[in-house]
Amino acid sequence: xxxxxxxxxxxxxxxxxxxxxxxxxxxxxxxxEAVSRMNRKAIIRRMRRLQLTPAAAERRGRPEFYxxxxxxALKEVWQIANEICAERLHxxxxxxxxxxxxxxxxxxxLLSTQKLIQMSLGTMKDRIASFAKTSTRGGKGSTKxxxxxxxxxxxxxxxxxxxxxxxxxxxxxxxxxxxxxDYGYSVQYTDVALIWTCLSAQWNKGEKATRxxxxxxxxxxPFPLKGIDPDSGGEFIRTRxxxxxxHARIEQKNYTNIRDFLxxxxxxxxxxxxxxxxLYDHLEDYINFFLxxxxxxxxxxxxxxxxxxxxxxxxxxxxxxxxxGIAEEIKAGLKVKYARLNPKIxxxxxxxxxxxxxxxxxx
Numbered sequence: 010x011x012x013x014x015x016x017x018x019x020x021x022x023x024x025x026x027x028x029x030x031x032x033x034x035x036x037x038x039x040x041x042e043a044v045s046r047m048n049r050k051a052i053i054r055r056m057r058r059l060q061l062t063p064a065a066a067e068r069r070g071r072p073e074f075y076x077x078x079x080x081x082a083l084k085e086v087w088q089i090a091n092e093i094c095a096e097r098l099h100x101x102x103x104x105x106x107x108x109x110x111x112x113x114x115x116x117x118x119l120l121s122t123q124k125l126i127q128m129s130l131g132t133m134k135d136r137i138a139s140f141a142k143t144s145t146r147g148g149k150g151s152t153k154x155x156x157x158x159x160x161x162x163x164x165x166x167x168x169x170x171x172x173x174x175x176x177x178x179x180x181x182x183x184x185x186x187x188x189x190x191d192y193g194y195s196v197q198y199t200d201v202a203l204i205w206t207c208l209s210a211q212w213n214k215g216e217k218a219t220r221x222x223x224x225x226x227x228x229x230x231p232f233p234l235k236g237i238d239p240d241s242g243g244e245f246i247r248t249r250x251x252x253x254x255x256h257a258r259i260e261q262k263n264y265t266n267i268r269d270f271l272x273x274x275x276x277x278x279x280x281x282x283x284x285x286x287x288l289y290d291h292l293e294d295y296i297n298f299f300l301x302x303x304x305x306x307x308x309x310x311x312x313x314x315x316x317x318x319x320x321x322x323x324x325x326x327x328x329x330x331x332x333x334g335i336a337e338e339i340k341a342g343l344k345v346k347y348a349r350l351n352p353k354i355x356x357x358x359x360x361x362x363x364x365x366x367x368x369x370x371x372x
Contacts, residue, residue, distance in 0.1 A: 015045045019052070023059050075132060078121040083128070083136055085117075089353050090300065091269065092142050095134040097301045097322040102126055102133075105299075105352060112351050173334050174235035176200040178223070180214055181267045185275025193276035193285060196222035198230075198237065199262050203332060204304065205230070205325040206266055206296050210285030225286075229293065231329070231339055266296055270359065274367050281366055288362040295355040297325040298347055 018041060026037050041052050086105050090098050103126050109115040115122070128136075181195040182188070194214050198207040207229050209222035227234045270292065276285070301322040309316045326347060329335050 015047060018045055019055055019059060023056060026056055027060060075124055075128065075136070076121075078117065079124045079128070080136055082117040082121050082125050083133065084140055086125075087137055087140060089356050091295075091356065092140075093300060095130060095137045097303065098137075099128075099130045099133050100322045101299070101301050101324070102128070108351055109353060112354075114351070114353055171201050172235065173200060173202045173205075173329075173332060174230075174233050175202070176205075176234075176237055178226075178237045178239045179263060180219070181263050182214075183271065183274065183276035185273065185277075187275070190277065191279070193279075193282055194218075195267050195271075195285070195289075196226070197262060197266060198223075198226045200230075200325075202334075203325050203328045204302050205232075205329065206262065206293060208266065208289035208293055210282045210289060212279045212282050231343055232335055265302075266292070270363055271366065276366065284362060284366050288359065288366060291355050291358045291362065294346075294350055295352065295359055298350055299324060299352040299355070301327075 022037055022041060026034055029037060038049055038052055041047065042049050045052075047055075086102065086109075087093070087098060089105065089109075090101070106115060106122060106126060117125075176198050178196065178198050181197065183193045183195065185192070191213055194211050196209045196211060196219065199205070207226040209225040211218040211222050223237070270288075271285075301324045303319040303322045305317045306320045307318040309318065323331075326343060329343060330340050
């Protein structure tokens with residue numbers, strides 16, 4: 010007789026057993042013992058468990074350690090962190106909980122909090138995989154090679170461990186489904202050494218507007234800007250078209266730092282540029298201080314394939330603090346600023362401004 014059959018016999022006799030007197034219980038036990046060949050005391054213990062916790066008695070395997078309360082807490086942090094992957098979120102979990110607790114925005118019990126902080130990367134990946142993630146549709150790109158690229162000397166190939174202050178720059182078109190007419194652009198700077206990001210919005214991509222964006226980037230960097238590596242668009246005159254390794258980092262960040270928030274909707278009102286720059290003021294802090302990223306530190310070749318080795322996920326802020334080439338007064342200033350920041354407050358501001366920008370109302 011299988012264990013499943015024995016379980017069904019016990020369930021079938023449970024109600025009769027509970028209502029019977031002592032003699033009646035003895036007769037029922039005799040019947041079950043004869044049919045199932047189970048030990049009498051084992052039958053009594055099983056009946057007792059079915060009486061007290063019928064749902065738990067049917068569950069097999071180890072008791073669940075990360076219960077629903079832990080999952081709810083994880084999802085809250087995941088959403089505050091803009092739904093990033095577990096590999097990036099896991100090293101920052103304790104930091105998020107600390108900041109939210111400091112500002113009295115953490116409403117989960119102590120046991121669930123402790124379990125969340127000690128959760129392994131594998132478990133976190135499994136839980137996050139079950140969450141529904143928002144996505145944006147694809148759109149058009151507007152990058153066309155500059156006509157001057159053949160006569161101006163350019164840096165060739167990828168960066169080789171530059172000092173802080175050297176970064177890649179690219180523009181992102183908010184043209185929707187059509188490249189015709191006028192529309193907004195975003196300019197993004199990503200520092201190669203520190204992954205520090207600066208953003209700026211402009212109307213169209215003329216020389217003056219692009220220069221103003223670069224000046225905005227320079228003014229908002231916490232460390233000196235020493236050199237930029239633009240893409241091959243007409244607003245810039247550097248790098249080789251169709252050589253993705255010349256500016257691979259910035260192309261990857263265009264989606265993570267811009268498209269993931271503003272999507273591919275057309276921004277066809279010049280009045281919204283000011284609102285976009287207001288958004289980027291908050292978005293820069295949110296990305297640099299609270300959204301960790303990984304860097305490829307080595308590539309290993311096996312046959313015809315390469316395996317990339319990445320470092321531990323860190324925020325740009327932590328990379329600045331750890332870099333020996335950054336002045337101590339700059340680090341001290343960033344620490345003071347970080348103490349006043351909160352990821353949930355920044356995310357709420359980003360979401361509010363994003364909804365205003367994507368709203369069809371003209372400003």
